[in-house]
Amino acid sequence: MANKAGTPGTCAATDDVGWYVYAIVPRGAEVAVTAGIGGSPTVFISEGPIRAVAAPVSLAVFDSEPLRRHMEDPSWLEEAVRQHEAIVEAVMAAHPVLPMRFCTIFRAPEAVRSMLREHAIQFCEALEFVKDKEEWGIKGFADRGSLRRAILREDPEVRDIAEQMSKSAPGSPGRTYLLKRRQEEVVEQRRLEREAELIRATATALQDSVVQLANLPPLQIQGAGAESVVCSSGGRPEEKMVLNLACLVLREAVQPLLAEIQRWNETAEDQGFRLVASGPWPSYNFSPRFGNDAG
Numbered sequence: 001m002a003n004k005a006g007t008p009g010t011c012a013a014t015d016d017v018g019w020y021v022y023a024i025v026p027r028g029a030e031v032a033v034t035a036g037i038g039g040s041p042t043v044f045i046s047e048g049p050i051r052a053v054a055a056p057v058s059l060a061v062f063d064s065e066p067l068r069r070h071m072e073d074p075s076w077l078e079e080a081v082r083q084h085e086a087i088v089e090a091v092m093a094a095h096p097v098l099p100m101r102f103c104t105i106f107r108a109p110e111a112v113r114s115m116l117r118e119h120a121i122q123f124c125e126a127l128e129f130v131k132d133k134e135e136w137g138i139k140g141f142a143d144r145g146s147l148r149r150a151i152l153r154e155d156p157e158v159r160d161i162a163e164q165m166s167k168s169a170p171g172s173p174g175r176t177y178l179l180k181r182r183q184e185e186v187v188e189q190r191r192l193e194r195e196a197e198l199i200r201a202t203a204t205a206l207q208d209s210v211v212q213l214a215n216l217p218p219l220q221i222q223g224a225g226a227e228s229v230v231c232s233s234g235g236r237p238e239e240k241m242v243l244n245l246a247c248l249v250l251r252e253a254v255q256p257l258l259a260e261i262q263r264w265n266e267t268a269e270d271q272g273f274r275l276v277a278s279g280p281w282p283s284y285n286f287s288p289r290f291g292n293d294a295g
Helices: 064-071 074-092 109-118 120-130 144-154 156-167 173-207 226-232 251-271
Strands: 017-026 043-047 050-058 133-142 212-216 240-250 273-281
Touching (some): 050 109, 133 251, 144 173, 251 273
Antiparallel strands (some): 017 050, 043 050, 133 240
16 A cells, blocks of 8 residues: 655664665655655655655665675566656656656765755756656667668669679679679668668757757667567667667657657658657656765
8 A cells, every 4th residue: 555755753764774765856745655665665855845755775785785786686676676666656647756866875864854955956946847747768770671771772872883783794703792892881881871860860850849858878788688678678679779869848748749750750660760759757867966875
């Protein structure tokens, strides 16, 4: 059963207790959330016009060295991240929220209040900025085989080289080899140019539909498990992620944005390029970031 966030008096600060901060919200925020990581009830720690959504945690688990060991356990990490996200998203459903980084830990409630006082202006401005907005992820995937085939069909220089090869005398293997090599070089150059052009055009096409856009590094996944990671991000086994955008979008503009992405895919997918949108997410890429004092 969900618990209403209470006060930090529900758990006394001791040497072996830290305070896990999930998010920053306006002072008036009241929302029912589930228990935090490790089962401790979530509480509000308030200071001035803002408050932190926090929960007591054992430093036997969350201090620097034990936390490092736990982070190496995939099953523990997956469950902890899931619980972190569940709390932030529960708050986000009812209020503007500034999500904190996973495992942001403070030694005591007063340390949390000190952080809130120190950064009150930035937090208040950021809460106003993200109000009535959602973060959406937009990833671009390139099927490089399809892109190469489109270039072979459509590029005039590539087609000219292919015609020269077809007319090359059977007794001239050296010329045929050089033409084939030249064709491969041109196809690869055109592929890189076309991929870059599609990436630029995508960002330009979406710019007017979003409040702010962050161009993140595409996930570079190699080795065992790469295919499953690509697929879990919305890609297909034969595709590579080449674009990774975070977009802050007015709630009223989300459906028009998704419609624009659908239109884009209808025109670009035959070129071996398509977009996949996911969200809404907490505004991790548009929130201020501050460190913790437990590590």
